[in-house]
Amino acid sequence: MSTLTVTAKGQVTLRKDLLKHLGVHAGEKVTVEKLPDGRIEVRAARPAGSISDVFDFLKRENGPSLSIEEMNEIASQGWAGKR
Structure with a gap:
């Protein structure tokens, strides 16, 4: 079991071992579901x-x-900022 600290802004940071367990990397998202009993x-x-x-x-x-x-033409225009 892990204990996390809530910041003054009401945020919680998950440690690397928990993120690894979830299979989540930087920039990816997690879902949070409210269950009974808090x-x-x-x-x-x-x-x-x-x-x-x-x-x-x-x-x-x-x-x-x-x-x-x-497709290549459209992609090249996008990279050139023309689209």
């Missing part, structure tokens, strides 16, 4: 959905999917 449950937030959900982003509104060349 308890909480902390879990690593995992994205919902599947990899196939992103495939629709590559489709044009009324046509076929983008070609590799078209």
Whole structure:
């Protein structure tokens, strides 16, 4: 069992061993669920959905999917700050 300290701002920092146990790295999120009797449950937030959900982003509104060349052009414009 671990004891954590609440700061004056009402924040709690989880130690590295707890984050490692959750499988959470810097910048990732955790979910907190309120349970009865003043308890909480902390879990690593995992994205919902599947990899196939992103495939629709590559489709044009009324046509076929983008070609590799078209995707590369869009990506290069984005990196150049033109999009």
